[in-house]
Each structure stands twice: as C-alpha cells, then as structure tokens.
Amino acid sequence: MVPGRGVDEVMTKAQSHVNGVLPGEEGLSGKELRRQERFLAILEAAGEAFSTKGYHRSTMEDVALRAGVAVGTVYLYFPGKEALFVSLLDHLAQQLLGAVVEARSRVQGVLAKLGASIAQAVRVFAANRSQARIVLIEAVGASPAIDEKLASIHTLLAELVERDLREAVEEGLIPGQDLDISSKALVGTCYEVILGHLRDGRPASLEGSVPALLDLVFRAIGAANRRDPQ
Amino acid sequence: MVPGRGVDEVMTKAQSHVNGVLPGEEGLSGKELRRQERFLAILEAAGEAFSTKGYHRSTMEDVALRAGVAVGTVYLYFPGKEALFVSLLDHLAQQLLGAVVEARSRVQGVLAKLGASIAQAVRVFAANRSQARIVLIEAVGASPAIDEKLASIHTLLAELVERDLREAVEEGLIPGQDLDISSKALVGTCYEVILGHLRDGRPASLEGSVPALLDLVFRAIGAANRRDPQ
Amino acid sequence: MVPGRGVDEVMTKAQSHVNGVLPGEEGLSGKELRRQERFLAILEAAGEAFSTKGYHRSTMEDVALRAGVAVGTVYLYFPGKEALFVSLLDHLAQQLLGAVVEARSRVQGVLAKLGASIAQAVRVFAANRSQARIVLIEAVGASPAIDEKLASIHTLLAELVERDLREAVEEGLIPGQDLDISSKALVGTCYEVILGHLRDGRPASLEGSVPALLDLVFRAIGAANRRDPQ
Amino acid sequence: MVPGRGVDEVMTKAQSHVNGVLPGEEGLSGKELRRQERFLAILEAAGEAFSTKGYHRSTMEDVALRAGVAVGTVYLYFPGKEALFVSLLDHLAQQLLGAVVEARSRVQGVLAKLGASIAQAVRVFAANRSQARIVLIEAVGASPAIDEKLASIHTLLAELVERDLREAVEEGLIPGQDLDISSKALVGTCYEVILGHLRDGRPASLEGSVPALLDLVFRAIGAANRRDPQ
DNA sequence: GATGAATGAGACTTCATTCAT
C-alpha cells in the first residue's frame, strides 16, 4: 500500500484541470510568452485591487492601472470582472495546492501528510495576507458565480482531507468517525484561525500557532499522538 | 463555584447592550408599537432580500417592496443601506444569543453548557437558512462597516467559547491547551459545517450531524466523554 | 406743490397692497392672534433657514423646526415652499418700505427724501445681514415665481427712485437725464455696495460708507451739492 | 507714463490664470482637438440648460442631451454638476475679459479705456442674454462654491474699475473720492441696467442706453465731460 | 387645527462594458 497516493493523485489532477488558464510554460513563442506575462500581470493586479478595496469597491480601471494596461486590454484576457475574479481564485487555489502537494511529498505516512498539508496551508496564507483576504473574505458572497467557485474550492479541500482521513481510518491510525463532519471541521478550523489572524493584524503570530493547531486537529480526529504519527 | 456563570453573564450583557434597536417591548404606546412593527417588518424584509439576492444585488427598493412600504420610509428607520445591514446583523446576533442562553439554562455543568450552546447554534441556523446565509455569506466582505460588525460577532462567539473552555480547564474537565486556538477551532468548525449544509441544500440533515459534531468537538478539546462530560 | 408726495403715496399703497398676508393688527380675536403669531414665527423661521443655508438647501423641516411647529403646520399657513419664500420676500419688502417711508417723513425736499431713502435702505440691510442675504442672494434665481417677485421689488424700488428724480427734474434741482438709467443706477449701486459688505463680512463698515455713497449718488444725478440739495 | 497699463496687465494676467480649462489652442493633436471640442460643447450645453431652466432645475441629463453626449461623458470632462457650473462661469468671465481687453486697446487714455470697458461689458451681455442670465441670475446663491466663484468675478471687476479710477485720480482727471464705493457703484450700475434689460425683454434697447449710461457714470465719478475725457 | 409618518418621483453619480482608432 502506498500511503497518501489517493490524495496526491487527486490534487495533481485538480491542479491541472482547474480551467486551463495556465497552459503550461514550456514551448511558448514570443507572442504567447508576452500574453502569458500580461495574463499574470492582470491577475496579480486584480489580486492587489480586490484584496485592498474588496471586489465590489474595485473597478476594472483600478485593476488595469495596477497592471499597467488599458481597461480594454483586461477584456482581451478575461470576459468580464466576474470571470476575472473566478480566474484569480483558480490561480490562488492552484498555488495553494501546489505548495501543499510539495509539502506532502516531503513526509511519509497519511497523518504526517495530512499534518503537513494543514501546516503548509496555514503558512501560505500567513505569508500572504492578500491572498488570504481574497479567498476568505472578498470572494465570499461576491456573486453567484464566484460563490460557486469558492464552494468548489472548499469542497475540494474538504474532499482531500476526507480522503486522508479515510485512508487513516483504513490503516487503523484513527478511529472510525463521521468523515464528512471531521473533514469540514478541519477546514473550518483552519479557516477561522487564519481569519482571526487577518483581523488582528498580528504579523507573524500565525506561524507560532501551527503546533497548537496541529495538536488540536490530531486530538479531534482521534490520532494517538501527533508527534509520532507514523 | 457556579459552573457556567461567567459566560452567561457576559451573554446576557452582550444581548442587552447590542445597540438599543429594540427598546424593550413593554409599555408601548400605539405609535411606538406601530414604529416597532415597521422597524421589524423592514428588518425582516431586508433579511429576505439580502439572503435571496445578496447585499450588493439587493436594492433599497427590493427591501421596501418586501416590507410593503415606500423607499423613503426605509430611510425613516435606518440612515442607509449599510446601517440597515448592520442592524440586521445585530438583530440576528441577538436572536442567536437569546436561543443559546436559553439552551444553556437547561443543562448543568460547563461542558454540558458548551455542548448545548454549540448544538443550539447549529440548530438555529439549520432552522433558518436565510439567517445563516446572511451571517455566513452575504455579510462577509460586504463593506468595511459590515465587516467590522461581523468581526465583532465572531469575536464575541469565540470569547464565549473561550470562557467556557477556561472554566473547564480550571475545573480539570479538560487538559490545558491553547484556548485561543481551541475556541476559534470550535467556531470555525460550526461555521464550516453549517456552510456545507447551506451549499448542499440537504434539508434537515444538519440536525442529524449534531451528535457527530459534538463528539468531534469534545474529542478536540480533550474531554473524556461527552455523554457524561461532568 | 408738496415735494415728495408722489412717492410717498405710492409707497403707502405698495405697502398695503403687497398681498394681504398681514391683515392688519387691530381687532383680532384670540384665535386670529394666535394665527398671526404662528404666521410670523414661520416667516421668521424661513428667513433664518433661507439666509443660513440658502433656499434650495433648506428643507421644510428646517423651517418647521426653527418655527417650533410641525411640518404639516407650515402647509396650513403657506401653500408650499415657493409661496413661503414669496411671502417672506413680501414681508421683508414691507419692512424695508416702512422704514424708508418713516425716514422720508423726517426730512423736507425731494432730494433730501431721496437721500434719506437710500441711506435708510442701506442701513436696514446693514443692520440685518440675514435679510440682505435673502433679498440680494438667496432669492435670485431661486425659482421663476420667486424671481418674478424679486423683479417686482426691484421694479418698485426703481420706480420710486424714478419718481423722486422726475420730481427733482421738474423742480429744476437736477438736470434732465435718462431717468430709467439713473434710477436703475441708484438701485444697482446700493445693491452692489451692500453685497460687497455681505461678502467681506466687515461688521459696521457699511454705516460709514453712507456719506460717500450719497455724495456719489448726488454727483451722478447732477445735484449741485448734497449737503444743501434744496 | 503709459495710461491704462496697470489695468490691462492685470486683466491679461487674470485672463490667463483663470484655471487652465482652456489650455491654449495651438498645436493640438487630433485627440486633444476632439477633447477640446467636446469640452466646449458640454460647456455650451450647460450654458443653454442653466440659462433656460436655472441651475437647480437643470439636470445633468439636460446638459448631456443638449451636448449630444451620454450622461457619463459629462463626468469625463467635469467632476460634477457644481464644478461644471464653476467652469462655465470661468469660461464666461474669460470671454468677457477678452472682449474688454480688446475694446480697451482701441482707445487711448484712462477714462476712455474705462468707458470702453463699461460699454463693451454691457454690449457683450446685451448680445448674449443667456450669458447674462447665467452670470447675473442663475449663479447667484446656487451653491457655496459657485457663490465663491461669482464673488471672485465681482471682486475682479470691481478691482479693475478701481485701478482705472485710481489712475484717473492720479492724473487729475477726476477728483479724489472713495474709490471702493465708486468702483462698486459702477459695477452695480451696469449689473442693474443689464438686469433690467433681461427682465423687460426689450431686444436691442440696451445698446441704445449705453450713451446715457456712460454720461451718468462719468458724472458720478466727477469726470468733466465724457465726450472729450482725455 | 396640529402633527409627523409616509410617500415616491427624481437627481446625481458610478462603473462594467463596448468599439472606433
């Protein structure tokens, strides 16, 4: 049995399916390269704007100015404001998943991988408050389409956690439990901890909370001892 | 020592201080009664509108129509759209706190009270999806002022949980732990579970999840056995 | 020949015709007296409001509050905001004319009466900046009906001046001239001098300007010497 | 000594400083030219609307329709309705000053220049009743910001007159006098004469009044004989 | 007569999106 395979396959798949906005980076002609750059510049500009002023209070001109392009140009890359935000969410979800996959690959054992995932997710958001704001605050309730995207990200994360948990149960590492509840609890816990961090504005404090967070999480799912989960 | 006293005092205070929008219900003259009724009608209309179409997609006309009054009338009761939403949040927070206080009064022991609080909170939202949508989705990121109000509600809830936890630790019912993290975890867990329920649309399923949710929560905080927590 | 008679007859007529808003003050029953008082209270409140915030920026509620009555009550005394302003202008014109008539009665000779009129008009406005603001600034361009009223006041004043001038010409006190121009010049001169005073905000300076103003005016109409105009 | 220099320097300065809305007309690229045209079209449309319906009764849509553009376009050129009016006043003041400067350049001697200024100012307004309405009626009391602009125009005109008068006094052409009063009297006289013209609606009559007006003005300031003022 | 809550038409302004250059 290859511990952790299940999740990682899904994540890799998830990562590449997202929506084709990032068509890989090899073999680009000059033109495609320029397009790629602009695409990312606009996406980042949108990230800045949305995280600073919020989705509804940001205008397409805000985004264009930050990206150093004209308003019309934004529409050459994205069909509209809503789609731009959806793409931005995709982009951020990608980055998050990428970092998590990488973190998982460095440890062995389902529970270690789960812990690494959680720790990494928290760290990513701790390191980038704008991203956190966008995903946790600005995207929520912004529009039906955006909500849907956000829900799909939440669902994806919960499913990944659930998969790890299922594997852990199968391996006898944790007791049987309502996996749906447990996975949501883990996601929601991370959500709220990061949110608290965003609100207080205490700078690096989140990093320090990671051990306590992991302790709590492992206790919650019934893992004997997180310090030696393997 | 009177278990649970600390929290309940705070909650009652919180409840009554909120912001004076509901000046009590006894001894109202005809006019004051009419005003009270209209106030609530508009608040409920706002609840309907905001939960259905979202804050930014609802117009003051939507609210007025649902309340059966003219647009100008809404402005006789609330200074503006944002203030209307803030009042609505206050109102909903009040209701939630009231239900929780009541539920707590029916059981003995800190952990039982904590469990009753969580169960009740989840049930309130399960019974009223609109309220849940407003508080958990539509209010998030709606505007700086609304965000602030929402944050104050989150903080209040987390503090209440933290107070129970502290008491439980002091009484030796649960081991020492990072109470900040634990309280946030509990709030976030409820948040995500309710959110999942909102998204799926499975009607009464949330009720059924309460036992599993409580099991998980008590495990997370290290309570020996939730069925007999004292 | 009775110098000055012509004008004074007209003024007295003008005063009583204005528009019947002040139905005399003798023989009022208690009810009529109360009505009279409220009428004046509202008129004065309107004067305060309009001179402070301007016609368009004053609301009927502003007026009602200052008058110490309810909004609806204002409508019991005046058919609407515009009519209220028109009545206010009438009222102020009345006061001005009354003061002028009184000043004229104290001197002999057309030119002396003309000089006394001008001096008195300037003094009235100097003493009451609000009145000046209303007549010279806030009423201008406020609405077609108000404009018309204002024009009628201007015309009345110009006609009165013209009548004095005509008499002076007939009496050989001043040379023949375009009386229409001369009378307008006199009115406009007063207008601008008072306006300058309103703008600068120099308190009592206007009083001091009266002699220079009269000198200029008498020079303008060709009177030999204002100090001994007869 | 170069008679009239003082005033003309000031006027030219005043003219060019006004507020940069008309950035000169030479060397415009196609785009700048188009912008300039639109700017003027909107300004003229505003002039039409404001002079016809008054400031408060004109809507931005009125202005846009008359200019043949969309409402939003107006906001590309002016930050708001009030600023639009202020710009319009600037524009009209510019035109007036330009015409006056030109008229002054055609005669020699302070008093001749003063007379030419007055005559030209009256003629400009006589030829363009809309402009006159805007400056003399609609702008008055329209809003604090507009009032301020209007006051600055009044002050500018009075100062220019005062400068001429001072020069005339220095040259011994007129006797010493209260120059502040005299200059205001001249401005006010013109004001009222033009206003009377606006109200009667007698078409070309104003032109005919100019000689009588000048006679009066020169008499007022004590100039020996206006037909040969030098 | 007096009140003031209710009305609803209407204004200003914003901003996502389009399209001629």
Added chain:
DNA sequence: GATGAATGAAGTCTCATTCAT
C-alpha cells in the same frame, strides 16, 4: 492587439407634499 473615451443602465438617497390620527 491595445487603447481609453464613450456609453447608459442602475442605485442610493433626498425632500416637498399629503393625510390619517
């Protein structure tokens, strides 16, 4: 492809006026 001027629909809020109490 890129630009950014132009568009115009839509939203919030104000306030003169009415009318039930």
